[in-house]
């Protein structure tokens with residue numbers, strides 16, 4: 197049995213966005229007279245929106261808060277850089293276009309839910325040719341609460357006229373798993389994404405995939421259960 201809606205996360209699931217994010221983190225750090233962080237560290241800090249990424253970059257770790265004055269100087273620097281560079285080096289992962297096309301050809305509606313801010317989400321989806329696949333896109337600042345809160349998932353399901361348990365979420369991080377569990381939506385995760393340096397299998401998604409074009413076979417296997 198197929199889901200009645202498939203919801204995709206963006207960063208780390210569809211798009212490898214770290215090259216552009218790290219470039220702008222490092223530009224920002226240089227302007228502040230500080231050391232660059234580099235792609236490996238930025239990889240661990242993506243997933244809770246660009247504001248949280250900037251805060252993490254300033255303190256050099258996942259948890260904690262930077263000096264507020266420095267954040268107020270830093271954040272506009274990052275935003276300006278990323279507005280001009282959000283899809284310069286970002287690429288869809290191998291298998292993504294094929295996987296999305298296969299789900300579309302199966303007649304299943306698709307939505308995208310990201311914690312990336314709306315002003316960056318829309319251009320990125322458009323420039324990488326992903327926008328036409330999605331009937332709806334919710335960004336990190338589209339609603340009062342974002343993933344790991346279930347609100348974007350329950351809202352999207354309602355907008356498509358289905359129950360959350362009739363949808364499938366495809367993500368890459370603990371925030372996706374928590375949001376999906378809280379919404380009652382089955383969740384499959386990509387093994388290659390960004391999960392703060394942890395293997396996503398630890399969060400026990402319903403299944404994992406190495407490439408998105410494995411999704412049709414996973415649906416055919418009957419391993420996933422929808423209400």
Ligand SMILES: O=C(O)COP(=O)(O)O
Pocket residue numbers: 205206207208242243244245246309310311312313369
């Ligand atoms: O932190 C981000 O901006 C990316 O978030 P996403 O993985 O929800 O797309």
Ligand SMILES: [Mg+2]
Pocket residue numbers: 205206207208209243367368369389390
């Ligand atoms: Mg993600």
